Structure formats: C-alpha cells, structure tokens
Amino acid sequence: MVLVVSEEVREALDARRPVVALESTIIAHGLPRPRNLQVALELEAVVREQGAVPATIAVLDGRPHVGLDKQQLERVANEDGIRKLGHRDLPPAVAAGASGATTVSATALLAALAGVRVFATGGLGGVHREWTVTQDESADLGLLARTRITVVCAGVKSILDVPATLQRLETLGVTVAGYGTDRFPGFYLSDSAHPVDWTLTSPAQVAAVMRAQDALDMPESALIVANPVPEEEQLDPALHARVLADALHACEAEGVSGQGVTPFLLDYLVRHTDGASLSANLAAVRGNVRLAGRIAAAWAAG
Template sequence: MIDISFSPEVSDAKTKNLPIVALESTIITHGMPYPQNVETARKVEATIRAAGAIPATIAVLEGRIHAGLTDEQLETLGQAQNVAKLSRADLAACVATGGTGATTVAATMICAHLAGIGVFATGGIGGVHRGAESTFDISADLKELAETPVTVVAAGAKAILDLPKTLEVLETYGVPVIAYGQDDFPAFWSRSSGMKAPLRMDTAEQIALAQKTRTAMGLPGGQLVANPIPVDAEIPAETLAPIISAALSEADAKGITGKAVTPFLLQRIFELTEGKSLAANIELVLNNARLAAAIAQSMTH
C-alpha cells in the first residue's frame, strides 16, 4: 500500500472523523502566477474551514503523495518551476521516480480515494475537446469519475470544451451529473450552457446520500456535482463565445495540442477578457469549496 503523508491538520481531522475536502494543486502550479496562486489557494482553504470542513490540498512532493500541505509546502509549490502536471497515466511514475507534481482532477481523485477522502472541490473538470472526432482528445477526468468513488464539485466542465460531447461521454460511462439548485448544466464562467443537466438536486444532504447509495449498490465511480457560478461573478455565455472561438483558432494556428491546450486557452481568454475570466474563476472555486464542505459534513453523519 502506498504511504501517504498527511498534514498535521488533516491527520487530526481523520482521527476525529471530521469532514475533509480534497483540493487539486494544478490551479497553484499551472493556473495562476505567483503570488496570486498561493493567495488563492489559501483563500480556498480558509473558505472550506469557515464552512465547517478541513481542506486537504493534494500534491506529489519528492515522490510522496501529500494530502494536506503546510503553509511552507504551499509556498514552495507556488514558486516551484517545471512542476509536472499529473493525471492517471503519469501519477505512479512521478511517485516511483521521486518527482514533484501537481494533481489534475483525475490524479486528485485517485489520491483522495487512497487517503480516504470522499469529496473534492475544483474549478471545472476536463472533458471532450472541440474537434475530438479527429484528435480523440478526451480528458482522463471523465473515465476517472466512472471508476473512482469521489464526489467532485465543479462549475460544470470548462467552457472551452465541447460540452454536448462531454455530457454524452459522461452518460456512456454511467457518471451521475447533478446540477445543484437549477435544471441547466452550468458552463464554468457562465451559469448556463443552454443544456439541461441529467439530474438536479437542491441540498448537500441529497448529494451525499446519492454517493452513499451508489457505494451501497456496488456501483463504481463518483459523481459530478455541477455548481453554477454565483450570479454576480458570471460572464454571460454570449459574451464568451466569440472570445473562446478566437482563442481556439489561435491554438489551432500555432499547432498547440495535448496537455498544452487548456493552459494556452485559459491564458488567452484571461488576456481577451482583460482579467475578468480569472476573477470569475476564483469566485467559482470559492463557491464550489463552500458546497463541497457542506457535502463532506453530510457524508460524515
């Protein structure tokens, strides 16, 4: 069995059976510049504590999986250069070779499950990229949701993706997609994608019970909770559509593929929205952290 390093705070929470919420670390290493990345990570952790749960930011540091980072470790990771971006395919290799890596949604789910943590808050999941019918570019996050029993709270899938195909693949894999408090599937920076979500639930208790019921029935995998961005923080889909289109065209023209696509698109959208996309991103992560804390509380009861 893999040995996991728990921060003192998370270790204490596990001993006392307190609610814990996992957090990914690519938002720190690949999502924002220093020091804003560390400030945001601390703000998300503080939001989870204020909502009655314990945050566990997950990363691989020198070959060890960490569930919960100390302030010093968070600071070091925030300033580290050339940190690997880990998913299911390269997580074990990073651990085996003593590497340092930040975890994506898929890798965070794996590590959270190993650490006995059942709820995870993130920004948006990966999904089916536009043009996937010729590139086959589909995020490992979708298959992970089908296999690993962790409830993932996100503001839907990233709006740069092909959302209809993403929902189709999630359905094929048997992943419950639950919109929180509305019928529409949210689209990351926007409250609505224009598509109806397969499921709707209005309370954290219902969501927690749904995951417990899946497990009791012997059904593998987790569930995706699509939590819409707060009204005052959203960027309407019609405002974003031409901006996303322009960024996608640029990525295509520059031959950017694979793992490099998402960071490039997010950076260009940040520039084209004059920073509004990043401000919205921070607000939706904080919003997801609050809901995840409520679900974690219900899971421990």
C-alpha cells in the same frame, strides 16, 4: 505505504469529521505569483469556515501528500520546476522522486486512496472539440468512472465539447446532478444551455445520494455535483462567445494540438477578456469549495 496523509487530515478521517480535497494545479500552474499562494490559503480558509478540514494534494520529492502545511503550500506556489501531474504520471513521479501539482484526475485518485470522499475544483476536463479528428479526451472522465468520490465543480471547461462530454459521462456511468439547477453549468458561465437529468438542492440531498451509492454497492464511479457560478459573477456570455471563437481560430492557425490546446485557450481567454475570465474562474472555485465543505459536513453527520 508511499501515500503521506497529514496528521490533521488523518485525525479528521479517523474521527469521521468532514474533509475536503483540493487540487494543487491551480496553485502551481493556474495563477501568477504571489496571487497563487494567496488563493491557496484563501480556499483552505473557506473550507475551514464550513467546519471541514482542507486536504490540498500534491507530490513532493516523490511522495504523494494529502494535506499540506503552509511551508509545503509555499513550495508548490513558488518553486520552479513543479510538474503538472495527472494520475498516469504518479508512478514515474514517485519513482523519480519528482515534485508536481496534481490535476483533477490525480487529486481525485489520491483523495479516494486516503479515504477522502469530497473534492472541490473549478471545472472538469472533458471531450475536446473536433474529437472525431483528434480523439482528444481528458483523462478526468475515465478516472471518475472508476473512482468513488464526489466532485463539486462548475461543469466542464467551456472550451470543450459540452454535449459530447455529457454523453461520454452517461456512457461511462458517472452520475451528474445540477446543484439548484436543471441546467449544466458552463464553467465561466452559469448555464451551458444543456440540461441535466437530476437536480439536488441541499448538502443533505447530496449526502443521501452518496449513501445510496454505497448502499446499492454501485460500481466505483464518481458523483459530479455541478454548481453554477452566480450569474452576477459569470463572464459576460457575449464576450465569452466572441473571444472563444477567436481563440479557437488562433489555436488552429498556430498549429497547437494535444495537451497544449487547453492551456492555450484558457490563456487566450484571460488575455482577451482583460482578466474577466480568471475572475469568473475564481468565483466558481470559491463557490465550489464552500459547497464542498457543506457537503462534507452533511456526509460526516450521517
């Protein structure tokens, strides 16, 4: 099999010990060097503090890896030419012997293939603004509609059309639950101003929903656990609204479209909030990773 599962991750899965999948795009493309490697190591340490095994995922020389050692993490963080891989990119990357960091969709797929049930990330992709014109929708949604994995996230990126994304997830049959909240979080913000139908308040409750998915023999769809960034660590909502409006105007003025929209808007937010959006992003990721470790432990205990 082309999939390479690290010895530590394989032993944990075989022993039914908790494992948390982590994406690698944040390492290769989301943060500047050397901070990217520092954050990668920090997030793995957070998983271990919860008693779980981290499984950072990437493709190296055409081999998808579930679980990286320190040398491999350093390679993803420092090597020039590391591609950004969604799940559609995996076959050509494997065939070409390419190396790449995995996005949410590729990470979720490879984690599920390896038998990892819990995945922590920052924010999901979703339906883009002006969808009726562009038909631009993240591949995350379709992949999560057919992949049995629990994704702990801070909602969807606030640059997206949040209500349209929630409607799309409902249409696709993907379960969404707020963690300790009846409001859908807004990535940089604790509250997107949109409600969720279900609220879960403990890792044990999340694990119970996961077991119910299996007991009901439900279609192979994901469970999204939307965990808000703490209010004291969120981006100031007024600043967010003002800079995002400016970013959207700048994006239109410069003719940015397709896959270029999200990185343009996120970079604009970082630059025009003096890095505050990045700090909120990292605070959300840390909280999600911590919660994912606890959920994985509750799942393994069952």
